Amino acid sequence: MKPMNKYGLFLLGVLAFASCKKDNYDAPSSQLTGRVVYQGEQLGFEQNQVTFELYQSGFGKTGPMGSTFKQDGTLNALLFNGTYKMIVPNGQGPFIWPKTASGAPDSLVINVNGSQSIDINVTPYYMIRNLQINGSSSTVTAKFDLEQIATGADAKEVEEVALFVNKTDFVSNSGDHKMREQKKPASDFPGLTNISLNAEVPSVTPAQNYMFVRVGVKIDGVEDWLYSQVQKITY
Amino acid sequence: MKKIIVYSIVGLATALSGCKKDSDFLDIPPVQVLPSETVFSDPALILSVLGDLYNRQVDFSSLDGGWRTFADFSESFPSENGSDFLVTRSGWGYGEWGTWDYGYIRDLNLFLQRMDATEVSTKITAGDKARFLAEGRFLRANYYFEMVKRMGGVPLIIEPMQYDYKGDPTYLQRPRAKEAEIYDFVISEAEEIKNDLPANLADKSRATKAAALAMESRAALYAGSIAKYGATTPTVSLSTGEVGIAASQANGYYTIALRAANEIIDQSAGTVSLYRALPDLEENFAAIFLDKSSVNQESIFIEDFKAFAGKTHGFTTNDQPYSRSDEGGDAGRLNPSLNLVEQFELLNGTFAPLPIGTSASRIAYNNQEDLFAGRDARLRGTILVPGAYFKSGQLKIKAGEITSAGTIVTTDASGGSLVGTDGPVNGLEFRTQTGFYIRKWLDPQTGSGRRGRGSDVAFIRYRFGEVLLNAAEAAFELGQPAVAAGFMNQVRERAGITTPLTAADINFDRIVHERRVELAFEGHILFDYKRWRIADKVWNGDATSYSDIINNLGKATAKSTQPWGLWPYRVQDGANAGKWIYIETKPSRVTGVNRFQLGNYYSAIGDDIRAANPTIVRQPNQ
Missing domain, CATH: 2.60.40.2060 (Immunoglobulin-like)
Structure with a gap:
């Protein structure tokens, strides 16, 4: 074996191990499950028709993570730990979602720290x-x-x-x-x-x-x- | 000695060449780009800049935008396997049909700013300058019109914005204007520029006075109907006015629409008339969209193409009948639906379903095309029906054979003795699957169906027929049904309809129906149904049956959520042997239904746009 190859092999090993950490993030692992309820009773929707949005601020521009409720009125999201704000956009859902004075949908603060389940209380018509x-x-x-x-x-x-x-x-x-x-x-x-x-x-x-x-x-x-x-x- | 001479020459040359002043050395005119002061000193160069801006106009349906831009909304069936999502999906995404090209707006604004500079006046004539400026403003207004149709109120930027590189771009963030403000802008721009544009139609691919007025009348009509019919969908509005127009403004807009249309009709913007060059009314209607000569005084503003010169489109290649294809298997994608075909009236101006009989007793015809005889000439001017001719060959549309006992004999392969070369077979792409082919825009020129040559049929953006219908609708909404009937009868008479409408016949259904049949496959249906706020009723997400189609002819809100077809069969035996019967058929690929939700009325503004500019408010119901 020539010395060049030995060094080359060593260098390759260093590079291979060095590239394995740091720049790779873990996938989100905290599971947020929730259900839309009125006095503890789950509401029913059409599948994928009632949308909600999650916002997490502090990372530059603010944009929604949009998703939809399932037909049994539940939601399911894999998230990083942190503080999220949830809204249901205006005109969505057969229920009343609270609004701010300016008419924008009010937000519900959700602290995600490990998997958890929440009840979202709304007023249906x-x-x-x-x-x-x-x-x-x-x-x-x-x-x-x-x-x-x-x-x-x-x-x-x-x-x-x-x-x-x-x-x-x-x-x-x-x-x-x-x-x-x-x-x-x-x-x-x-x-x-x-x-x-x-x-x-x-x-x-x-x-x-x-x-x-x-x-x-x-x-x-x-x-x-x-x-x-x-x-x-x-x- | 020799060496010394060589060295001194080289040294001298080096020393002297380094003696130029730095500014002279660095400041050399570019050889690859034309600086703007050079461009804006020569009318020919200005026109080439303008040519690029013309070329970037956005149309909903367009011949170079692909056949699929004509294909949706159950007015046709897409006979291409990769496009069957059009009939298998159950609605549209909120982002569909959106446009947000502020790069184009900036280029238009830059053009106007440079064109308007005082030193330009010393280089070109005042007449040229005024016309160029007016053309730039026309294109800008036209694009704002395109945006407001799709997005509602958008930020109204009428000067080129410049970032100062100081790290804070918030001063560049403009909120959305009110929807009415954008329409007002389009209308006022048209009014201001119309007299700087030529009052003749010598060059229809450039803006003219008539084009500006046609844009104005359409825009005012849209604004008027949003104001009037917005009340039927009260949730499709924003309290701050970015979406929705106050009902009190309706009459004002309708008045403008009628006045602008009348200015074209009374010939003050150049000679315009309905196309009547050919004695055969069906041929004549088809020729409106093919004739680019000066005989055609109907087209007002077009996107022109030129074969063998680099600007052609593949509409004919994509949509030509399979048996008449210039390009082997490339054909037949756009198949008009029975939903549309049934909408064409009898020549006496009454509605009647095509007489095919019932499943118990079918009516037999000697010739295929006999079923379609005695109809509005626009039917066969817009659509190739079974038995029609294209490029002097008769189409071979035959779904199979049927015995006198009613047993259908057919196969899955086209072109044999049972099924015609042109189809229809369920799922067999590039042949018709509804029994019909498109005729409008289809180029009969030899070779136009080849991919290499392409077709140079022009796309008509504004034409006199539409102007008349704009005027009719505006007059109807202003309570002048007799005036409306007069305008509509001109269009209907050209289509061969013998009984004129009276003032009492004019109602909303009539207005909607006339636009649907006259302007089919011209890119109007989505925006018309949106502004009348009937899109959520016509495309309501429920399956469409054959009886839905034939029982509600001419009704504005009749549902049309799935395209149907009409398949011809040849009778094998019995008294009717050799004759043709027709069976209504929903192509088996049609599994989805069109569902237009309230959130579809205005296309979603992207999250990236709203994140970059938090002053942009979101659309309602999304």
């Missing part, structure tokens, strides 16, 4: 109460009441209610999240109690003996529907 869903291989029926939560200046009317049936557990008013639906205007249900809807159960290929069902409420002037949690009916 309505809540779906006493939901009963019954299904057979031919039809699904749903009975429920609506309770108005937001009152006064924030109160909004119900535009329509609907029952959605889908073969996968993504169920909503979105075109490919429903195979059957029944929609009725709120005027059919004065008092918003004893609302009853029914929809046909579609036959699918390959055949399956279950369907996923949920009911939704469209609130006048609010784009995002409010949903119940998805229920699986087996027949």
Whole structure:
């Protein structure tokens, strides 16, 4: 072995080890999970339709880390430890998010230090109460009441209610999240109690003996529907 | 001795060459770039700078922007496997259609500043200078119009900004102007420059008085309808006015739109008229978009192309019928949908679905094109239907054969004895999958479908037909339906419709429908539906059925979320043997639905832009 090669090998080893540290960061490892609740009860949304943004300041320009709630009203994010501010942008979600005096969404401070779970308390316009869903291989029926939560200046009317049936557990008013639906205007249900809807159960290929069902409420002037949690009916 | 002479020569040469003054030595004129004082002393050089600025205009649909810029919104089906996201997705991202090119604005502002310098006046004539300045301002106003259509109010920068390198750029951060302020800017610029521009249409690829007025009338119409129809979507607004215009301003804008359009109509901006060169009305309508000669007095402002000179586009290559392709398999991408085809009226001006019968009893036709007879000439001027001719060859659109008992016999390969060379077969790209091909903009010139040659059909940005419809809409909104009917009847008569509209016939649905069929595939539909605030109703995210299409003809808010097709079959046996029947078909690739959300009305402003300039407020509902 020539001496040059020995030095060369040594140098290579030094370089190889030297490049392994310092300039590589660990991936974020603190898991933040959260759920959107009213008095402890989780709200339901359409998958990937209600957005939230996390901000972490102190690193130059401020920009959001945008993401969306899942359809069961939960969120999930892998973050570095630190202090974050969370907002739900204006016009998002079937609930009232607090605003600052200038009309911008108010922020919720979240201190992330290791994995943790939070409850995000919001005021929905309505809540779906006493939901009963019954299904057979031919039809699904749903009975429920609506309770108005937001009152006064924030109160909004119900535009329509609907029952959605889908073969996968993504169920909503979105075109490919429903195979059957029944929609009725709120005027059919004065008092918003004893609302009853029914929809046909579609036959699918390959055949399956279950369907996923949920009911939704469209609130006048609010784009995002409010949903119940998805229920699986087996027949 | 010799050495001494050589050394002294070299020494002398070195010494003398080093004797120049430093400033003389370093200050030599560049040989590769033209300094701005040289450029702005010669009209030809100024025009070449302006040529670059013209070339950078932004259009929504454009022939050199690719066929896909025409393809969305269920008005057509994309017959290219890599583009099926257009029909498989379930909506648009909030960032879609955004534009934010302040580099272009800066270049325009620099051009205007240098053009306006006093020493320029000593070099070129006052007439040239005024025209160049007006052209620069036209392009700037046109781009601000393009931005406000997509983004709402944007920072209004009308001078070149200069950074002082002191580390604090906050003095350069401008907040968004109100949406109305941008429209006002476009309108006032058009008014101020119109008399510096030529009042004739000798050169349509440069700004003219008519182009400025056409821009003004369109901009004022957009502003007026946002003011009026904004009330139907109250959440699509910002209390500070960057998005949304007060309803009280609607009439003012409509008045401006009508006045500007009338200024073109009364010929004070040069001779304009509807194109009527050919006796066959269908050929005539198609020729509006092909004829670049002086016979065409309809086009007002165009993006011109020139074959064999480096400026061509591939629209014909991409969209020519497969059987008539100049370029082997390169063809057939843009297939107009049945949704659009059904919108064309009968010649007596009434709506009627194409009579294909029902699944129980189909109506048989001797010739394929018989189904489309007696319709608005714009149908076959815009769309190649089964049985139509292109480049003197008849299209071979045939989905298969059908027995008298109703059994369909077909295959997955085109071009055999069962399926026509032109399709349709589900999923077979470059052939039609709806049964139709595009005709508008399609170049019948020999060789124009080749990739190497390309087509030089011009893209018409503003034309007289649209000006008439602008005037009609503005008049209708101002409560003058008789005036509106007069303008609309001019356009409809040219399309062969025999029964004129009366004042009582004019309503919002009529206005919307007329623009949809007259201006199809010209880049209007998105912005029209946005300003009328009906985009979230037409593209509401629910699947479209055949009965949705045929039962709501001419209704402004009828949904159109999925493109349908109409497939011709040849009858094999029985009394109708050899005849053709049609079956409505949703192409199997259409699995998504168009869902236009409230957050889509104004394209998102990027996080990078808002981080760099915190005074920029975000769009509503996003």
